[in-house]
Amino acid sequence: MNIYIQPEYEVVRDRDRCIACRVCERQCANLVHSYDAETGKMQADSTQCVNCHRCVCVCPTHALKIVKSDDTYKINGNWDNQTINEVYRQANSGGVLLSSMGNPKDYPVFWDKMLINASQVTNPPIDPLREPMETQLWLGKRTAKIERDEKGRLKNTLAPQLKLKVPIMFSAMSYGSISYNAHESLARAAEELGTYYNTGEGGLHKDFYKYGKNTIVQVASGRFGVYKDYLDAAAAIEIKMGQGAKPGIGGHLPGAKISADVSETRMIPQGVDAISPAPHHDIYSIEDLRQLVYSLKEATDYKKPVIVKIAAVHNCAAIASGIARSGADIIAIDGYRGGTGAAPTRIRDNVGIPIELALAQVDQRLREEGIRDEVSIVVGGSVRSSADVVKAIALGADACYIGTAALLALGCHLCRTCQTGKCNWGIATQRPDLVKRLNPDIGYKRLVNLVTAWNHEIQEMMGGMGINSVEALRGNRLMLRGIGLTDTELSVLGIKYAGESM
Amino acid sequence: MKRIYVNEKWCLGCHLCEYECAFANSGVTDMVKALKGKKIHPNIRVEDRGDVHFAVNCRHCTDAICVRSCIAGALSFDGEMVRIDQNKCVGCLTCVLVCPYGAILPDDEGHVAQKCMLCTNNFTQEPNCVRHCLNNAIVYEERD
Known part of the structure; x- marks a missing residue:
């Protein structure tokens, strides 16, 4: 017997706003929404909902929202609801769990622990609306040799490049x-x-x-x-x-x-x-x-x-x-x-x-x-x-x-x-x-x-740093400072801590 | 002249245009107040069969058969679109019968005909079906 698993999210319909146009029903491939002809009202089956927000976005009167269910197993610091449900799911099916899109777990995001520099007084920032600000670049080997043909002209020895x-x-x-x-x-x-x-x-x-x-x-x-x-x-x-x-x-x-x-x-x-x-x-x-x-x-x-x-x-x-x-x-x-x-x-x-x-x-x-x-x-x-x-x-x-x-x-x-x-x-x-x-x-x-x-936005940020091309920003780690990072993390990232000078 | 066209390829059959049309022509500026608990009588209708969906509304024909057959002079072509003057309409519904697209229908009470006037006759002032189409299936554009 399969153990019933309560849906993680619930479809909530504001009955005062719903005009029963059935657009939600027609736009849900998971068949969550249905129209009850007897009562003239829309129904929702949250067990089928994947929380893709299609219905929320298409509802003309904004009568729908999806909320996290407050149904919970006994709170447990080690065995959270999802972990328990995954065990149930595997015990039900015997299969490998499948997922899509990126890792959603609560691991540190190092982008959010790095801060960008800006110029003040001694090295003026650049206004990208008034001055050239180059975001064009080339990808490829930059190991051209200097070779000349019999007439002394430079030969093109640069490997093929991708222009972005x-x-x-x-x-x-x-x-x-x-x-x-x-x-x-x-x-x-x-x-x-x-x-x-x-x-x-x-x-x-x-x-x-x-x-x-x-x-x-x-x-x-x-x-x-x-x-x-x-x-x-x-x-x-x-x-x-x-x-x-x-x-x-x-x-x-x-x-x-x-x-x-x-x-x-x-x-x-x-x-x-x-x-x-x-x-x-x-x-x-x-x-x-x-x-x-x-x-x-x-x-x-x-x-x-x-x-x-x-x-x-x-x-x-x-x-x-x-x-x-x-x-x-x-x-x-x-x-x-x-x-x-x-x-x-x-x-x-x-x-x-x-x-x-x-x-x-x-x-x-x-x-x-x-x-x-x-x-x-x-x-x-x-x-x-x-x-x-x-x-x-x-x-x-x-x-x-x-x-x-x-x-x-x-x-x-x-x-x-x-x-x-x-x-x-x-x-x-x-x-x-x-x-x-x-x-x-x-x-x-x-x-x-x-x-x-x-x-x-990239141009604005580069301008703030007083840098006028992505080529000049590349590998310029002095433009970054860490915040809330350990010494090891700083050394792996090769950046200084916020407040440390050049 | 600019007309409303429907690209069947992109029409999802969601019927949202019908509700946006009914709302625009309701005279009420709150959609919930306008449509809650009411049966709608939109000027645009989505026809469905299987996976094929197609929204149909007035083509604003330059030599419209509805205009020619109107016994009361309520329908006219003003160079831009086919208009209806509901004060003149006697409700014979001949236009409903002759329109090859089924684009003219009786109004809520069934006493006079109603049709799309490209939302020039309501507060939205631009075709509301076009504005709210989820997938750009309904467009308002110049075509030869």
């Missing part, structure tokens, strides 16, 4: 894990912003080849959708070794989500589970990685930068050092708060390390070894605001990946049930009636708005 107009790119999210319309929104936004979106490991839909110059294509352990045209279409190629939400494990897209379109794009049979192995079966060393990096470069005439993406794990500085020597142009590091369409809960919540610490250590290590110019560093895994971007760049990143923030802009309310495929916002679903809820005309604009707003 803003220090923000959209993280890898596959077609399959997110919808066609979500992808179209990301692609169009990337094009308008002069930045890049990332196909994830789901292949590139035939309709999106036209956004190729703003597309980073991924080559992951499942190799879904990888072929010559796919590599040729892209601006850069990313080898995915790991993902922040689930380091050390592969991926699993259930067959139910492999629609005809997804099947064609991924080049796999329809309705069959898409399994990405945990390792790349041809990569067991940096030397093996180097072979894949150069295979991809060879396949694309050495015209495109190759990114290697890893999850932030305990030994990532040494791993990054290896990657920098493997021939990769860019290292992407994904922190433990990074999102996912589905991951085992225990992995998501307990594996990996914060991106802030990983970034500081990787940058430090590459500098110490004199190979920082061999690669650019891109970080993701919960970059939540422009302040996080500024702090990341000051810690040593070249640019940031945003995934969750981008999905929020598209309407995601972080209900963390992507794995059910019933996303009421039309993002993490392949159900045609739900996918159409995300109109890319609206979606791409919201993404453009978000990144534009962040870029303005």
Whole structure:
């Protein structure tokens, strides 16, 4: 017998405001709301509610709210309600617990424990509205040799670079894990912003080849959708070794989500589970990685930068050092708060390390070894605001990946049930009636708005510091001070404590 | 001329436009007061079959059959849109019968016809269905 589990959240309807228009009922894929013709009133079944707030947002009279249930087991400092419920759930099902989106646990957020500097008196701040403030940058190797041709002219020996107009790119999210319309929104936004979106490991839909110059294509352990045209279409190629939400494990897209379109794009049979192995079966060393990096470069005439993406794990500085020597142009590091369409809960919540610490250590290590110019560093895994971007760049990143923030802009309310495929916002679903809820005309604009707003804020913060380009902010850790951090944390981050002078 | 168009591709069938229309034309500025406990008679109607949804309202035809068939001279095309003067309407409902879109319907009491006048006749002053459409399925734009 399954033990009944009380829902964590309850739908509360203000009966005085509800006009029984039934919009909530029509917009809930979880069938929470229903209309009782006998009483003429709306009903709600909270047991089905995932707290995605779709009904709250669409209710024309704002008659709905979702509240945390005050139902509780006997208060226990060790066994909290969620822990107990998870035991019940596993005893009911015998299965591995699945979750979506980033690690929601109450671990310290180091972004919030770093403060940014500003200029006063001796080093005047810059007004970005009146003076140039450069947020454009290039990603790639900066190890050009000075060589001249027979006429004495400089030869271009610079490795291929990715030009970004803003220090923000959209993280890898596959077609399959997110919808066609979500992808179209990301692609169009990337094009308008002069930045890049990332196909994830789901292949590139035939309709999106036209956004190729703003597309980073991924080559992951499942190799879904990888072929010559796919590599040729892209601006850069990313080898995915790991993902922040689930380091050390592969991926699993259930067959139910492999629609005809997804099947064609991924080049796999329809309705069959898409399994990405945990390792790349041809990569067991940096030397093996180097072979894949150069295979991809060879396949694309050495015209495109190759990114290697890893999850932030305990030994990532040494791993990054290896990657920098493997021939990769860019290292992407994904922190433990990074999102996912589905991951085992225990992995998501307990594996990996914060991106802030990983970034500081990787940058430090590459500098110490004199190979920082061999690669650019891109970080993701919960970059939540422009302040996080500024702090990341000051810690040593070249640019940031945003995934969750981008999905929020598209309407995601972080209900963390992507794995059910019933996303009421039309993002993490392949159900045609739900996918159409995300109109890319609206979606791409919201993404453009978000990144534009962040870029303005980045310019303001840089101006305050008296810095006029992201290139000049990069690795400038003196612009950061820690607050509420231990000596060890400060030394890992390589920053001073608030109040300590230059 | 600007018209209300519906993109079936983006219409979710939520029927919100019907309520926003009824509210805009209710003469009451509070939606709850306007609609609570009432049966609505909107000028826009969402037609559903399976996964296909489509909101229908007046096309404001330049040579409208409703205008031609109105026996009381209540319907007219003023160069911008088809208007109805409910003071002139005698409630014969011929227009309701002849409209090929089913876009004209009797009002709440059934004595006169009512139709969309692009919200120029109420306090919202811009098509309220367009303004509140969740998915930009209803648009107010110039098309050839």
